[in-house]
Amino acid sequence: MNRPYNFSAGPAAIPAEVLEQAAAEMLDWHGSGMGVMEMSHRGKEFISIYEQAEADLRELLAVPANFKILFMQGGGLAENAIVPLNLSRAATVDFVVTGGWSQKSQKEALKYASESRIAASGHESGFTTLPAPSTWQLSKGASYVHLCSNETIHGVEFHELPDLQSLGSDAPLVIDFSSHVASRGVDWSRVGVAFGGAQKNLGPAGLTLVVVREDLLGHALPICPSAFDYKIVAENQSMYNTPPTWGIYMAGLTFQWLKRQREGGLTGIAAIEQRNIAKAELLYNAIDNSQFYVNKVAVNCRSRMNIPFFLRDESRNEAFLTGARERGLLQLKGHKSVGGMRASLYNAMPLEGVQALVTYMREFEQKHA
Numbered sequence: 001m002n003r004p005y006n007f008s009a010g011p012a013a014i015p016a017e018v019l020e021q022a023a024a025e026m027l028d029w030h031g032s033g034m035g036v037m038e039m040s041h042r043g044k045e046f047i048s049i050y051e052q053a054e055a056d057l058r059e060l061l062a063v064p065a066n067f068k069i070l071f072m073q074g075g076g077l078a079e080n081a082i083v084p085l086n087l088s089r090a091a092t093v094d095f096v097v098t099g100g101w102s103q104k105s106q107k108e109a110l111k112y113a114s115e116s117r118i119a120a121s122g123h124e125s126g127f128t129t130l131p132a133p134s135t136w137q138l139s140k141g142a143s144y145v146h147l148c149s150n151e152t153i154h155g156v157e158f159h160e161l162p163d164l165q166s167l168g169s170d171a172p173l174v175i176d177f178s179s180h181v182a183s184r185g186v187d188w189s190r191v192g193v194a195f196g197g198a199q200k201n202l203g204p205a206g207l208t209l210v211v212v213r214e215d216l217l218g219h220a221l222p223i224c225p226s227a228f229d230y231k232i233v234a235e236n237q238s239m240y241n242t243p244p245t246w247g248i249y250m251a252g253l254t255f256q257w258l259k260r261q262r263e264g265g266l267t268g269i270a271a272i273e274q275r276n277i278a279k280a281e282l283l284y285n286a287i288d289n290s291q292f293y294v295n296k297v298a299v300n301c302r303s304r305m306n307i308p309f310f311l312r313d314e315s316r317n318e319a320f321l322t323g324a325r326e327r328g329l330l331q332l333k334g335h336k337s338v339g340g341m342r343a344s345l346y347n348a349m350p351l352e353g354v355q356a357l358v359t360y361m362r363e364f365e366q367k368h369a
C-alpha cells in the first residue's frame with residue numbers, strides 16, 4: 001500500500017511494517033485468543049511482551065544496568081512535574097532554556113522546587129542557538145540540571161550532552177529527549193534521568209518512557225503521587241498501576257523494527273542514525289541552497305528530527321501547503337508559535353519521503369520565484 005509521507009511532529013508516522021503487524025495480531029495475539037488491548041497486564045502473555053520490549057530497548061540504547069527503564073503515562077508535560085516531585089528535594093533546580101519545551105519545564109518546576117533557576121537561555125537569539133556550556137551559570141548544590149536535548153518546535157538539538165562535572169556541578173542531568181529518542185545513541189555517563197513521550201519515535205501517544213539512574217530513586221517529596229514515584233514504579237516493574245499496555249506493545253514492535261534496520265554495515269540505532277543524518281542533510285542543503293526558503297537555526301545545533309523552515313514570501317504559505325497535500329506530503333504546517341513550515345523527519349520517515357519533499361520544494365520555487 002502506497003501511503004503518503006507524513007511529516008507530523010507528533011503523534012507522528014509509525015513504520016508501516018509495525019502497523020501491519022499490529023493489524024495482523026489485533027484480534028488474536030500469538031494464538032492466545034485475545035488482542036493485546038484485552039489482556040491482563042499481569043498475565044503471562046503481556047508480561048512476555050513487556051519483558052521483550054524492555055530488553056530490546058536496553059539493548060538498542062545500550063542502557064547500563066544501573067539504570068531503570070520505566071513505562072509510565074502522562075507524557076512529557078506530566079514529567080515536568082514528576083521530575084521535580086522525585087528529585088527536587090524542594091530545593092533549587094537549574095534549567096537550560098533553549099526553546100518552548102524547556103521553557104515549559106522550567107515554569108512547571110516552580111510549583112515544587114523552592115527555586116527554579118534559568119542557568120542559561122537561548123531566548124535572545126530567538127532560540128536559534130544553544131548557549132555554550134561554558135557560559136551556564138550553574139548553582140551550587142542544585143538538585144538537578146534540566147535541558148531539552150531536542151526542541152521540537154524551535155528545531156535546535158544538543159549534538160553532545162554537557163559534562164556537568166567539568167562545569168563545576170555535581171547535580172544529575174535530566175534530559176527531555178521526547179523528540180529524538182532512539183534516533184541516535186545516548187551518552188549515559190552524562191545522564192541521571194531521561195524522559196520522553198512515545199508519540200514521535202516509539203509508537204502511539206499514551207506511553208512515557210523514563211530511564212532513571214538507580215541512585216536517584218527514593219528521594220520523592222512526600223506530596224509525590226505514589227503512581228508517579230519512580231522508586232515505587234521501578235519496584236513494581238512499571239505495574240504499580242495498570243501500565244499503558246497497548247503503547248508498550250507498539251513500542252516493542254517498533255524496537256524490533258529498529259533492531260532490523262541496516263545501513264552501510266551498521267545495525268539498529270547506529271544504522272538509523274546514519275539514515276537520519278543523510279535525511280536531515282538533504283533537506284537543510286535544499287533550504288540553504290535556495291533564495292526562496294530559509295532556516296534560521298545555527299548550523300552547529302540544527303535538529304535532525306524537526307526542521308522548521310520559512311518561505312521568504314509568507315503570502316505563499318497556504319499555496320505551498322495545499323500543493324504539498326496534493327502530492328501526498330502531509331502535516332508540514334509549522335507550530336503556531338513560530339509559523340512557517342516544519343518537517344519532522346523521525347525514524348519512520350524514509351529517505352524517499354525527504355527526496356519527494358525536496359523535489360516538491362524546488363518545483364514550487366521554480367513556479368513562484
Ligand code: PMP
Pocket residue numbers: 010074075076077078101148150151152153176177178179197
Ligand atoms: N517535550 C517535548 C520535547 C515535546 O516535543 C513534547 C510534545 N510535543 C512535550 C515535551 C510534551 O509532551 P506531551 O504532549 O506528551 O505531554
